[in-house]
Amino acid sequence: MMFRIFVFAALCAVSSAGRHSAVNIVVSEQQAQGTGHYEEISSGYGGEYESDHHIPVDEAKEASGAELTSLAHTSAVQAKNAVQSQHTAGSQAAFGIKSTLASAAQGAAQTAQAALVGKQAIVYSLKKQVSEAEKRLSGEIAQLHETEQAAQLAQQGAQQAQSQVATLSGAQIAQKVAAETANVAASQQSMVAQAKQRLSNLIQRLHEAIHELSQTEAAYYKAAEAAQMAQSNAAAAGAAVVAASAKSQQSSGSGSGGHSYH
Structure with a gap:
């Protein structure tokens, strides 16, 4: 009876977290059957949350980090070009004024x-x-x-x-x-x-x-x-x-x- 209550509570906790991953619950076989071995109980969420269709979180983070780095580099280049264009425009304006004078x-x-x-x-x-x-x-x-x-x-x-x-x-x-x-x-x-x-x-x-x-x-x-x-x-x-x-x-x-x- 205690074993069933423990498993049910674990499943409820995993369900409330809302993560798209399989949950492995390890309980003591001694608690379940009074022996010294462990049993591993796996439970999936089913439907669109099945573990077979899940993308690993680490790989997603790595892909997103590369995109952000590339975006930052592009932005830095654009900012540098803008500053250089500003210098060029300033030089052209100065040339125009000095030529007129x-x-x-x-x-x-x-x-x-x-x-x-x-x-x-x-x-x-x-x-x-x-x-x-x-x-x-x-x-x-x-x-x-x-x-x-x-x-x-x-x-x-x-x-x-x-x-x-x-x-x-x-x-x-x-x-x-x-x-x-x-x-x-x-x-x-x-x-x-x-x-x-x-x-x-x-x-x-x-x-x-x-x-x-x-x-x-x-x-x-x-x-x-x-x-x-x-x-x-x-x-x-x-x-x-x-x-x-x-x-x-x-x-x-x-x-x-x-x-x-x-």
Whole structure:
């Protein structure tokens, strides 16, 4: 009676566990029949739970572990490729920005060069005008000297005519000539003054233009140097894009080989 109760309890415990495996219950034959031998009692669940159709648990765990390892490796490769793609995208973005800035710097340098050429033309023109003004002033001064001499001679002649009082008409004519030559000399003095003022203005403008030319040259050299540096940075960024792309392709090639687990 005790034996039957023990077997029944064991079967109930196995049934409640819900495992798809056979249960072997070993009881003492002495408890069953009062001898010193053991009997093994096997009991199956029947139906779809028969032990003949059961997959060993260890093999299932091994297969599942291999799949998880492969999945983890694939995920790691994908993550690495994503990071490398991020670096490549960053390099490409940097190259695009630096190329745009290099173009802008080159355009600024060309603008500075155009300003320099324009300023050089202004200085050249002013130098030419100054040279012409100097020549004109020299001519006006020479003509002034001639008119002053003529006026002086005319004045002397008028004085002599008055002292001799030879004829009244001759003295009047001499005085008239002296007055006219004096007016011409005064007018010539005004022309000389105007020529001097024009020359002075041109010289001042020339000095200002030369100073501005010096500043323009310095600005152009800075712009050209900056443009060259920007071009170098853009070239370095382009090389970085090529290197990142090659590294990405290499990583993709090494990661796509896959791994097999047995």
